[in-house]
Amino acid sequence: MRVLLGGGSGFVGSALTQLLRSRGHGVTLVSRQGGQDRITWEELSHSGLPLCDAVVNLAGENVLNPFRRWDDTFCREVFSSRIETTKTFAKAIAEAQQPPRAWVLVTGVGVVLGRGGGAISQMLWPFRLGLGGPLGSGLQPFPWIHIQDLAGIVCHALESESLQGILNGVSPSSNATSNGTFARELAAALGRPALLPVPAWAVRAVFGAERASMLLEGQKVVPKRTLESGYKFLFPELSGALKDIVA
Template sequence: MRVLVGGGTGFIGTALRQLLKAKGHEVTLVSRKPGPGRITWDELATSGLPRCDAAINLAGENILNPLRRWNEAFQKEVLSSRLETTDLLAKAITKAPQPPQTWILVTGVGVVLGRGGGAIGHMLLPFRLGLGGPIGSGQQFFPWIHIGDLAGILAHALEASHVQGILNGVAPASTTTNAEFAQALGTVLGRPAFIPLPSIVVQAVFGQERAIMLLEGQKVIPRRTLATGYQYSFPELGAALKEIVS
């Protein structure tokens, strides 16, 4: 298939692009900067949708970017990066003489674990130094997913005609608590993982609104994802972490 991927230059987009190409699909990216195999968002707005069988939008500023203060300007950037790109793609699809058969929007997933990026990139150094541990109480749920499975779920939704509706992008073992996650990562690295990151520090770094996501967590079960027939490559946390840090 010819697949158009919005925001496909980041961590998730790179993994998805590699998987789709390995499966024989042709991928065109929509990004802010021009380049081979890409069109820009401006070109999409002015020239319309290139011919494609499916469109996927991954675009969106990372809401938990620890290097950005949670002020009004960044809040607007987080919203606009998702809403404006989705609106652009939706309008282009509506106007296309041959609209794509499949339209996938990625709006919320678990903590994405993988080599060379994602959440694990910020965790490895303190954990390798023996300074890792749970966030706050550690009793909050910590939904996670391996990058290979997130890309796999998207490819599955793309290729399987019976897949419709909302799929939770989390692993089946996502009833893990934050403390259990910290312990598992420490075990894989052969390091202790008992130094907690106090709630007050999390609030100071991320701001109170964003800190809620890390300190309160959410219990998420991928029932519909499993019901579609998707087979996880990394359903268990220990195996996922071993593959990432090996």
């Protein structure tokens, strides 16, 4: 297939691009900068959709960016980065003479775990130094997914002829994983203790009350339809996923 990928230069996009190309698909990225196998969002908006079989949109500002305050400016950036890019794709698809047969919008997945980026990159050094621990009570759910499985689910959706609807991007064992369990498993994978919980007030101080609630309350999610669709997870269990990432 010829796949047009929005937001493909980031952590998840790079993994998905690599997987798609390894399976024989062509990938063109939509990003801020043009170049080889790339077009810009401005080109997409003005010139329309290039000939393609599938469209995937991964674009979106990281909601939990610890270096940005949750103020009106950042809030607008978070919404705009998702909504405006999706509108641009929707308009281009609607106006295309030969629209793609598949469109995948990636949003609301679990915490993406993988080497060289994502959530793990922010956690590794505190845990390596023995300073890691659960957030708040540690009892809150911690939905997670290995980056290879997130890329795999998107690829599976594109390659399946009649697949429609929502596929939750979380591992099968996420429902039984608490934040405290994750902290202990990560520490064990690194051969370190996880004795220092991060108090709730500190999480609120760094992220702001609204974003902190995402980390301190969590959400139980199960990949029921993902499994029913026939996708086989490479990393269904947390211990195996973490060993692969920190080995």
